[in-house]
Structures are given as C-alpha cells and as structure tokens.
Amino acid sequence: TARSGGLAQQVLDGETGFLADSTEEFADRSARLLQDPELARRLGEAGHQHVAEHFLITRFIADELRLLRHLTQEGR
Numbered sequence: 001t002a003r004s005g006g007l008a009q010q011v012l013d014g015e016t017g018f019l020a021d022s023t024e025e026f027a028d029r030s031a032r033l034l035q036d037p038e039l040a041r042r043l044g045e046a047g048h049q050h051v052a053e054h055f056l057i058t059r060f061i062a063d064e065l066r067l068l069r070h071l072t073q074e075g076r
Helices: 023-035 037-054 057-074
Strands: none
Touching: 023 037, 037 057
C-alpha cells in the first residue's frame, strides 16, 4: 500500500501490513510475503483486527451508543 490516502491510515507498516514508497519496494515486500506465508498470515490477522477495532461502522455505532447511554444517565 502506498503511504498516501486512507489505506495508509489503516496499515501500520510492518505490524498490520506493509507500506511502500516505490515500485521496487512494493515488489520486494510482495515477494517477502509470498516467500513467508506465516508472515503474510500474521500481518493479515493483525490487519483484520486493527481495522475491526478502529475503522468499521460497527465500531462507530458502538461508540455512539456508549455516548448516548452516558448522556442519558448523567441527567438522572
């Protein structure tokens, strides 16, 4: 993934995937993932978890519900 745009906010370089600044770096990192399926699996699982915790609509809805519960309980 390139370091610009929304995906760069979702990918933590080396933790949940790889970011690349050039075509050569992209090719090198892609080859690394193909050569190391365990690394690809770990990054994929970490990426899935990171996005679920920080970017999915269900997370935003849960935040809104917590806020509404907090606001309605404060008036009691």
